[in-house]
Amino acid sequence: MAAPVAGLAVDRPRRSSPLRNVNAGRLVLFGVVLLISLITMVPFFVLLSYTFRPMETVMNLPIEWLPSRLSVDGILLVLDRPQFLRWFFNSALVTIINTSLMIFTSSLAGYTFARKSFPGKDLIFWACMAMIVVPFQITMIPLFVTFARLGLVNSYGGLILICVASIYGTFLFRQYILGIPRDYDDAAKVDGASEFQIYSLVILPQCGPVVAVLGAFTFIGQWNSYLWPMLIINSEELMTLPVGLALMQSMPTAGDPALSQGVMLAAATLMIIPTITTLFVMQKYIIQGVALSGVKG
Numbered sequence: 522m523a524a525p526v527a528g529l530a531v532d533r534p535r536r537s538s539p540l541r542n543v544n545a546g547r548l549v550l551f552g553v554v555l556l557i558s559l560i561t562m563v564p565f566f567v568l569l570s571y572t573f574r575p576m577e578t579v580m581n582l583p584i585e586w587l588p589s590r591l592s593v594d595g596i597l598l599v600l601d602r603p604q605f606l607r608w609f610f611n612s613a614l615v616t617i618i619n620t621s622l623m624i625f626t627s628s629l630a631g632y633t634f635a636r637k638s639f640p641g642k643d644l645i646f647w648a649c650m651a652m653i654v655v656p657f658q659i660t661m662i663p664l665f666v667t668f669a670r671l672g673l674v675n676s677y678g679g680l681i682l683i684c685v686a687s688i689y690g691t692f693l694f695r696q697y698i699l700g701i702p703r704d705y706d707d708a709a710k711v712d713g714a715s716e717f718q719i720y721s722l723v724i725l726p727q728c729g730p731v732v733a734v735l736g737a738f739t740f741i742g743q744w745n746s747y748l749w750p751m752l753i754i755n756s757e758e759l760m761t762l763p764v765g766l767a768l769m770q771s772m773p774t775a776g777d778p779a780l781s782q783g784v785m786l787a788a789a790t791l792m793i794i795p796t797i798t799t800l801f802v803m804q805k806y807i808i809q810g811v812a813l814s815g816v817k818g
Contacts, residue, residue: 572596572790576783595787605788607758608765613795615677615750615761616743619684623739624732626686631694632720636706646695649688657748665752679753680761684743690735697731698724733806741796762792 571579572595574588599605634646664683665674673679701724709719747763754760760768766788
């Protein structure tokens, strides 16, 4: 058999590198995600651009994407309105109480469904799960009638008691607690712990990710809630921020359309600060919430 001649290249079939294909796929995926992110950020960029510019230039055409000079006149005008500060306080109070209350009731119900045995437990649980698919608009009117008969219309109680429990939160806590070994419960019982002590001192501290997920979701949802507060509240002093901003839009602002639009944009910017902060701080746990929702129990 003849040996290959030195200096002559031997033709071999070229194979595509799997690593090259993987890198190309990741590059395309990164490009798509980046494009979607940029499109999503356009409204926020426009909001900030028009908030931090002189009021007299808000209505200028054509649209100026970047302000000629920075100005905080709109922010100062909003903060000078006592109604805005009152609405901000109402939203903060209601959101904090609702978030705390929902975490407590959901964790307690989730612990009960995960650890206790009682007649009809599975039937009750899955009946509650079926309620997730029922839109709030269907139950809104019966809830309003019930709250009206209880004398809770136009009160903080009407804003708070609507969030006394969460089916989604109960599901999250149940699924997570099912994955905690029962050895912890048995050890606590040997030490003489009561049922509530097992829940509060043994199980709940291990549910940190679920507490963070439900807390973030509830905080953002309650802060931005508009439909129920608009229905249950008719007093300007008890309005939350979303309802108050809708009212502010109809208020005259020295007869200047540019001034009115500038004030609304500045108010909207101040309103989204708590939700944006929550998203940045809790983004890791919010992503975990999607995974927790699919845990098999």
